[in-house]
Amino acid sequence: MSDEIPALDIDHLRGWIGREDVAVDLVGEDLARKYHATMDFPGEPARQGEILPQLIHFCLAQPAAPMAMLGADGHPSRGGFLPPVPLPRRMWAGGAVTFHGDLRVGDRVRRVSRIADVTLKHGRSGPLCFVTVEHRLEANGSLVLEERQEIVYREAAVPGAQAEAPTPRDPGTHRRSRQCGAALLFRYSALTFNAHRIHYDRSYAQQVEAYPGLVVHGPLQAAWLCNYAAELLGAPPKRFSFRGLSPLFEHDDFALHAREAEGGLELWTAREGGPACMSAKAYRA
Template sequence: MRIDEATLSHLQEWIGKSERYPDQVTSAPYRALSATLDRNDPEPKPGIFLPELWHWLYFLPHPQQSEIGPDGHAKRGGFLPPVPLPRRMWAGGRLRWVSELQIGDAIERVSTIKSVTHKSGRTGDLLFVLVEHQIFNQKGLALTEEHDIVYRAAPSPDEKPPAPTPAPRDAQWTKVINPDPVLLFRYSALTFNGHRIHYDRSYVTQEEGYPGLIVHGPLIATLLVDLVREHHPGRKLQSFEFRAIRPTFDIHPMKVNAALDLDDPSGQTLRVWAEDHEGWLTMQAKAVLSP
């Protein structure tokens, strides 16, 4: 399926569309993700700080079973434009915290489609959708997030993957992660993510052509932030931005890494990245700590 001018014009009619989604920061998802990440966090009582990126446990879409497509995603349309390309990926994002979210908060997310853009790449059509999320609690705006979604065509049999990028070798803090199927399944369950590439091995290898289950981009980003939290206890994030570079699969261990950005004399900025078992860069990120 090619994205012609008429199709792109139709998809761009979604620009400016918005939706509101109320929720509450309850304790059960916090407790479950803490266990999934092997953390020993305090009991999530009202007023306890919700760690950065854990808001992804809330505002979860709940499509009816009859609305699920063959890949496990909800069928196209609704809030997001009905892009006629089969592969969809959370390509990255940028987040800025204004105030803390806490257990017990009544929260609301206002989401707006900011842009729909098309590019013709080496492997065919690419369609980029930029969604802005604003999250409010009883104090007002708590968090802004820009969410990059990329759609692409299915690969051709003779398609070669892009050349990999070596990961930096100057990490100050490193952690080895075993992204086994149980970890991926638990994270899929916590985020109500039915996408079969994360838990259905026969589907991801036979239908999508990948060598193994794909580790969720948001999970990798969460593991990167968790590494920062582990080595900077008591420090809150002011901002975080990340970009997916290369898929990570469950068939080998992976690493998350961090190092102080020497270009920032304040010591608040960290370079953060993930790499696969061969040392190839899989996600690149920057974290800025509050003073």
């Protein structure tokens, strides 16, 4: 932890609670085709009127800040919709999605986002500020999904600091090996209009945020696990939640794991011989 903790006025930041942002999008065959190719799905991509994979909504109605309004990390400058948390590192900590219907190619989508909560906690690495955002996604006027997104802000990493070694995760009943390289991370960043440099700028990730390499997106891992759950359950889950536990990097050999749990499946990603990186739960109802 650094010696100087940024001034953090939690009462001021909580003034953002209740703020809303609305955006619209049109789901085209081009997005369906590119998402299908990036995720390496079998068969043909969805055509006009056909159902799309779950969590493709992470690619829809994303904020499009002008270049002049991007911060040094590639994220939009703070203080607009999201509160101006004065901690330098921002990560998607996790979320939960309830599915009320299907997204289809050709749908007109409307996203309504609301700041639901801002809280301050203190961990071993210093202060942690959590911002909870609630999203409602409508397609052609009908509610398709509700989502809770947790964003965490924390202090900058200390170069050379040794983190406590986490406990390796046991293998699941079901297991599928995967690899992820820079090209895939770049494609997913482009599809989600995510300019966070830790996912595509290796020198920034290593020299500024002190990571050993490019970081695999949390939402990308969630999408892998959600689709794996649909395959194992024989149908798309009705509810899906996920939480980031430790970073996964471009050069890691890792696997998707799953095992049966009450009401559905427990799932996680884990490096070979390493800890869980992303944990998730998929529910049949």
